[in-house]
Amino acid sequence: MDLLQSYADDETAESPPQNPNSQTSDQSPSPDSSPIRMLPSKSAAPKVDDTMLTLTVAGEAARAQSKPLDPTQHLVGFNPTYEQLWAPIYGPAHPYAKDGLAQGLRNHKLGFVENAAIEPFVFDEQYNTFQKYGYAVDPSENSYIGDLDKMKECDAISVYNIPQHEQKKRKLEKKKEKMEEEGDEGDVDMSEVENPATDTWLMKNRKSPWAGKKEGLQVELTEEQKKYAEEYAKKKGEERGGGEKPEPLLEKSTFHGKEEKDYQGRSWIAPPKDAKAANDHCFIPKRLVHTWSGHTKGVSAIRFFPKHGHLILSAGMDTKVKIWDVYNSGKCMRTYMGHSKAVRDIWFCNDGSKFLTAGYDKYIKYWDTETGQVIQTFTTGKIPYVVRLNPDEDKQNVLLAGMSDKKIVQWDINSGQITQEYDQHLGAVNTITFVDNNRRFVTSSDDKSLRVWEYGIPVVIKYISEPHMHSMPSISPHPNGNWIAAQSLDNQILIYSTRERFQLNKKKRFAGHIVAGYACQVNFSPDGRFVLSGDGEGRCWFWDWKSCKVFRTLKCHDGVCIGAEWHPLEQSKVATCGWDGLIKYWD
16 A cells, blocks of 8 residues: 555656646645555556546545636536535636736736726715714625614714704704803703704804795895806796897808909809800719818708809808819818807808808808808797798798797798798708799608698698608709608608609609618709718718619718718719718719
8 A cells, every 4th residue: 555655646746737826736635535546557658547537536526626616717627516606706816916917907006906886976975984983884795884883873874864954953962062161051942953944043044045934034145046046047948938049159251262353353153154064964973083171070061052063062060161162273262150059051042142051059140152241140049950042033032941949930031020930840840842833842850740831821731641751851852843852760762742642652762871860961963863862871872763773882971971962064973071071072
């Protein structure tokens, strides 16, 4: 037996050292394991017997079962018991163990601090309670630690939840004790100690503005309280629509071109003489030819100059409106600054000499394109989401605006007076589109419905609302005037007839793009053969009008491609704008 033991010891000494961090690194024999080992043979590779293997595994398992499982161990050489599997796991390694990890784990000047699942406010509350009273809540066991007698005496209150009357009572008690120590009895009434919220106490302190209006008791508000009360009343008044209207921002404009008039006296907004359509056939653009960058934030809308397209107007979320040259230099010609918040929508008059802007500062402004002067300012105290002028030549002084308070408001620009209100929608109004030779107009809203109005008559003549419908934040008329395309937020473009019945054309549906949540503009090519739209992933999509199939997609912007417009004369050129602050021109 001694001989066998000596051979076993020699074999153990010759075995390679094991990893000191592993769970089976303990080489001390277990009382449960047998010390008997088989004699090694004389050959270079000793023969391993099944009996030796069984005894060795049993010994290792017995030693391993005496310790919990290591969660970092990927291989376990025994079958753990149920208690071992559900035992608490080991925590992280000690950050100051002499294994070279101390500096890597140090995240605080005093050492290593672990994140704990406890809110900062709760921690501060218990910390301050322990510092003051000597007890605190143990979050791991839902029990109290520290001075339990003091905890029972104070009814387990913390420093943050002492009742108001209790605080007043303690102050009065301290005051009484102090007077007794100084030898002055004082006149502390014990009824005050029992019930501090009495008229006697209030008369002496006069600090609570919530004490009732008793006779002889006057509460004076501080200047800060008065100021807060005035601001609160003003805010409430604005929410009800009866408050003061916001002050308009002082308008100014900067011209960036060389000269406002050329040597012949023509204005810089005059269209070039050679601006004519080459043919009536449109083509899908393929490449980027120019990029306009001047807005410091996203661009929310773009509009080509009517009929000629030699200038392009852009509305920025940086509160500025800019107009850019398309034909010649490709530079910014003028910047219009008059809004204090992001500009939501823009719209040219028929000849392009004037345009409208609508901003989130609740103002609509009518600008002179050439000089940059503001001709008229309109507001109802609500945010305008869309602005349009009546397309008729004799009604260019009629402004319609869809507001955040569910109304469509009609102004006379010349007088500045509201002449009509169309109030039927149940949500903010997003679009206004004139149809039927401008005798009617269609509006869409956040209430997921379409409503058709007779111009000048505030009565809905057609109401379209189906359970499957979604909100339609952009609508564009087809060049032939018989259809309108509506960008639906369920990632499709729907086509409605503008005839008497305003029916949905179920045969025409354009899909494939992702626009859910974005008011991406939908538009047509001048010949009506193609439908185009931006999407939420920065692409511009082109569909064939007849087959409804995707013709081409262009990766235009890094963020959302919110606007896309076809040039009115150049049949293969398209402008896009996005939330990356860029306007791009494609050919």
